[in-house]
Amino acid sequence: MTDATRDIEALIDLMARLPGLGPRSARRAVLHLIKKRGQLMAPLARAMAEVATTARECANCGNFGIADICDICRDPRRATGEICVVEDVADLWAMERGHAFKGRYHVLGGTLSALDAIGPDELRIPHLLSRVKSEGISEVILALNATVDGQTTAHYIADRLDGAGVTVTSLAQGVPIGGELDYLDDGTISAALRARRSV
Amino acid sequence: MTDATRDIEALIDLMARLPGLGPRSARRAVLHLIKKRGQLMAPLARAMAEVATTARECANCGNFGIADICDICRDPRRATGEICVVEDVADLWAMERGHAFKGRYHVLGGTLSALDAIGPDELRIPHLLSRVKSEGISEVILALNATVDGQTTAHYIADRLDGAGVTVTSLAQGVPIGGELDYLDDGTISAALRARRSV
Numbered sequence: 001m002t003d004a005t006r007d008i009e010a011l012i013d014l015m016a017r018l019p020g021l022g023p024r025s026a027r028r029a030v031l032h033l034i035k036k037r038g039q040l041m042a043p044l045a046r047a048m049a050e051v052a053t054t055a056r057e058c059a060n061c062g063n064f065g066i067a068d069i070c071d072i073c074r075d076p077r078r079a080t081g082e083i084c085v086v087e088d089v090a091d092l093w094a095m096e097r098g099h100a101f102k103g104r105y106h107v108l109g110g111t112l113s114a115l116d117a118i119g120p121d122e123l124r125i126p127h128l129l130s131r132v133k134s135e136g137i138s139e140v141i142l143a144l145n146a147t148v149d150g151q152t153t154a155h156y157i158a159d160r161l162d163g164a165g166v167t168v169t170s171l172a173q174g175v176p177i178g179g180e181l182d183y184l185d186d187g188t189i190s191a192a193l194r195a196r197r198s199v
Numbered sequence: 200m201t202d203a204t205r206d207i208e209a210l211i212d213l214m215a216r217l218p219g220l221g222p223r224s225a226r227r228a229v230l231h232l233i234k235k236r237g238q239l240m241a242p243l244a245r246a247m248a249e250v251a252t253t254a255r256e257c258a259n260c261g262n263f264g265i266a267d268i269c270d271i272c273r274d275p276r277r278a279t280g281e282i283c284v285v286e287d288v289a290d291l292w293a294m295e296r297g298h299a300f301k302g303r304y305h306v307l308g309g310t311l312s313a314l315d316a317i318g319p320d321e322l323r324i325p326h327l328l329s330r331v332k333s334e335g336i337s338e339v340i341l342a343l344n345a346t347v348d349g350q351t352t353a354h355y356i357a358d359r360l361d362g363a364g365v366t367v368t369s370l371a372q373g374v375p376i377g378g379e380l381d382y383l384d385d386g387t388i389s390a391a392l393r394a395r396r397s398v
Contacts, residue, residue: 005270007253008263011246017239018228025219030250031289032218034263037251040216045247047210048232052240054206055233064207064233071204090230182227 008034060131062107062124064089078104081138085128085157087111087145091181095143098189103141106131111149112156125157132166141196142170145180158199169196207233259330261306261323263288277303280337284327284356286310286344294342302340305330310348311355324356331365341369 008030016026033041057063058070065071072078082103086092092105108123120126132140140161144150158168172195175181181189207229215225232240256262257269264270271277281302285291291304307322319325331339339360343349357367373391374383 005264007246007250007265011243011250014239014243014246019231020224020228021219027292028289029217029219031263031287031292033247034250034254034288037254040213041247041251044210044213045244045251047206047213048240048244048247051206051210051229051233052236052244055236064230065204066206088230089233090227093226093230183223 061092061105062089062109063092063105072104078102079135080104081136082141083128083131083135083137083139084141084143086143086181087150087153088182091143091145094181094184094189095193098186098193100190100193101141103139104135108144108153111144111147111153113149120156120160123153125160128157129160129164132161132164137166139167139169141193142168142199143181143193144170146175146177147180154199168199170199172196260291260304261288261308262291262304271303277301278334279303280335281340282327282330282334282336282338283340283342285342286349286352290342290344300340302338303334307343307352310343310346310352312348319355319359322352324359327356328359328363331360331363336365338366338368341367343369345372 012023012026012030015021015029016023018026021029033044054066055064056066056068058065058073059068060073061070063070063072067074080103082101083106084092084095084101084103085106085108086095087108087110089107092107095101095105106124106128108125108128110118110123112118112120112123128140131137140157142154142157144154154170161168171192175184175188175192211222211225211229214220214228215222217225220228232243253265254263255265255267257264257272258267259272260269262269262271266273279302281300282305283291283294283300283302284305284307285294286307286309288306291306294300294304305323305327307324307327309317309322311317311319311322327339330336339356341353341356343353353369360367371394372387373394374380374387380388
């Protein structure tokens with residue numbers, strides 16, 4: 001094997017580590033990139049290097065941005081006293097696409113899981129509890145996935161917030177059982193947010 | 200929209216142009232990359248920039264490499280007098296994975312297509328004919344896809360090589376290794392029956 005194929009094979013191996021791509025589709029993608037190396041591959045490499053350098057996690061909510069505190073947390077119009085709790089940044093983006101929520105977010109980074117030994121301290125739950133006090137929050141909206149782990153986590157957070165003087169709500173039924181936010185259409189997310197119920 | 204999300208959105212748009220990825224899976228891939236920006240995103244950006252700069256098409260056969268003439272064309276052990284004609288570099292790589300062919304290749308870059316106005320001159324067919332003379336080729340193996348356009352192209356090339364003093368062959372058609380008759384299309388079964396061999 002020579003340097004040429006080694007470079008290309010290394011690129012295919014890296015591409016195959018992306019979700020949704022296997023070895024075969026990674027090879028197809030790399031062939032496509034080489035054919036369009038001027039129009040697509042070079043700009044993609046630059047965009048990726050740029051984001052790899054600048055992207056960071058918001059120290060407050062866990063969203064991705066280029067500053068220590070993300071745009072949503074810095075936006076004074078979003079200090080509505082409402083925090084929407086999501087599992088993942090993908091879910092935050094899905095909520096934002098719905099354009100229905102005007103408050104701030106808190107990204108847990110996963111769900112409680114006894115099997116994977118993930119407890120509250122692995123999930124930024126303590127940070128959520130302190131934000132509820134320090135930011136004068138009146139309502140915590142639990143927008144967790146309608147999976148067993150998601151609902152377990154929602155109940156745990158509702159328990160911990162019991163007596164903290166905040167309303168705890170969750171997205172309305174309408175999220176399909178076993179469904180994940182990132183795969184829902186925007187209208188369903190908006191409807192579920194409007195119909196949120198007290199836990 | 201701020202610079203942060205604009206950079207990330209631009210990256211998602213570029214990723215969505217890869218074959219096999221749509222807007223949704225591109226978003227998932229970019230989120231995964233941002234989470235693993237140190238271990239995966241930065242190395243991937245570097246590998247992509249490297250290949251975008253160095254990759255080029257072999258002036259002889261059309262394979263991808265980092266030199267004007269690719270490794271296969273430069274390898275004296277592969278001057279066997281056999282040329283394997285394929286539609287695309289992906290097919291060349293598939294043949295190489297089989298480790299069964301020891302000669303050289305010729306990548307057409309597509310198939311003849313009246314609908315898309317693709318004639319012989321768009322396909323490096325004239326170059327194939329001149330290689331057959333200049334490289335002292337004794338056998339041309341047509342490894343084109345078993346589609347209508349692929350077979351039309353194979354027949355055209357066989358016609359053009361008639362009288363050039365070379366043997367023209369094509370890959371055998373039949374039941375794939377491990378294939379089950381019940382899942383095969385009728386055309387394949389008919390072809391395999393017509394080409395049956397003595398055991």
